[in-house]
Amino acid sequence: MRWTRNLIPTMKESPEGAEIPSHVLMLRAGLVNQVMAGAYTYLPLGLRSLRKAERIVREEMDAAGAVELLMPAITPLSLWEQTGRVEAFGDVLIQFTVRRQNRKVPMALGPTHEEVITDLVAHFISSYRQMPITLYQIQTKFRNEERPRFGVLRTSEFLMKDAYSFNTSVASLDESYDAMYRAYCRIFDRCGLTYLPVEAESGPIGGDASCEFMIPADNGEDTVAHCPDCGYAANLERAEIGTRDCAPPDVKLEAVKKVATPAAGSIAQVTAMLGCKAESMIKTLIYMADGQPIAVLLRGDREANEGKIRRAAGAERLELAEPDVIQRVTGAPVGFAGPVGMAEKIPLWADRDLLAMRNCVTGANEADMHVTGVNLGRDFNVPEDHFGDLRNATSGDPCPRCSSRLTLRHAIEVGHVFKLGTKYSEALSARFLDAEEQLHPIIMGCYGIGINRILAGLIETCHDASGIIWPVALAPYEVLLVPMKVTDEPTMKVADDLYARLRQAGIDVLMDDRDARAGVKFNDADLIGIPLRVVIGPRGLKEGKLEIKWRWESGAEMIDLETAVEQIADLIAEERAEATRFRARQAAEA
């Protein structure tokens, strides 16, 4: 492809509104253009990278034995009603009706396709002999995001690979799941991504085992807890905290004292007013567990983890209590609850941190009052089996698997594999007959990859001050030919010849045939990040040489014109296969 025949609108300045590197660079390099909040046009360069990511995903899915099909983006609303997901998705589901003659047909744009695929399978799979099978598609998904942001990282329309496995047993599901897990590792490896498989909540979609593939990045929306020593990694919602020595400090127990704290209902207000530390406060949260109020005690500076609390309490549903419930239960408005005397009213649960606390400050269960000098065991008690890990991990917490400590990192989620079970097969009657002529619901697994996020995640973690640094696998073009002087006939003759022969050798070549100054071309070359830059100029040609330079290296190298095509083809072939040079650069960065 010749630059002058393409549409590559590079920009020197970054449009206002773009803040994170991947967004800025995708705009500046002319990869995408925003159409509205959460919707982007992929320009020629961006589309080529997107297609390359898509192709890698497709190849590895095929290699893992999955079978491709394509489901529609428009779906009948009735399908979503059958599984109760009209309510579950809420406004995220894009619904509309179309008029057909004298009736109205309610539809939804697919935010994911469990319903459609399960309905399909219910029609065509009825025997254990037809399984296991894994079906997948690469399709545009639609989610009315409350707040689209970060360029193509969170949009209302995005390209997703979604796969679904159908199995007759849990053991078989495990095999399908493992095959997908391994395929995901190969996909992200091939894309040159540095990623982390992390334990995750399966979320409202249901299921029991779940793993997210995360790209550690400062601008990621998710938080993962990671142990650099043993490799334990989990989504913050899921991350366990190792037990540590809970021995309380050997200090003299103070007497309980009631103090006035007018209008100070938050930890921050109380610490400011009383001059105490959040670490010495007991935060008392009133939750409704399946409709029954419970009190949860946490150290003042900790965040509650509702998933952990819900599991500890053995509840199906858990939500913070409404103000009127809190008033009734504690006898005080929101912000003044405390554990003293609470056990007589409602069940108490406590985070293990409480065991190490002495002389605490906490709510007095009375408006505008707190108490100090409160001590576990003397002033209130929590049943032994009601202590547990109920909070979010923080950096420096003990690793649950080894003796090291957890670090918290932001990350971008690019993939998710999880075991679905029979939620959808039961709702949509996808059943099979086993060898004993018994009817069972099909056991499902579900596996997604955000294709757009592969690109954004790569750019987010792989760029420098000048622009994007693509690995060969995802680069829109593998080689950029830069003739230094397009008006010079000998130069252009060599350039045209190289261009034709490299293309013949099966290499994706872009030739910057613009009549522009060297600086302009070099800067754009760095910005769009093509891995191998080949400079053809009168200066080198005099010696029968060309200059080649990898985007991620600072120095260039002169090669003989005679053997240039073979040399370049060999280099690209090597990088395609192993990405050795690209990886070495990344390792050096880290």
Place this chain on the structure above:
RNA sequence: CGGGGCGUGGCGCAGUCUGGCUAGCGCGCCUGCUUUGGGAGCAGGAAGUCGGAGGUUCAAAUCCUCUCGCCCCGACCA
């Protein structure tokens, strides 16, 4: 949905508080000459309903009301 910010040629911005001549600047674009290995110089030129509607005023980019859009933080979320 709560809080904050921004809408002025294709892009980035100044001007708005304190209303007043023909709405400026940089980049980009077009023409010509010179230049030519890391974002060239000179000269000339095209291009703007100042997001939209209504109002106040002799006069509105500027003040008032409403409205639309975009971005950030939070809440929410496959």
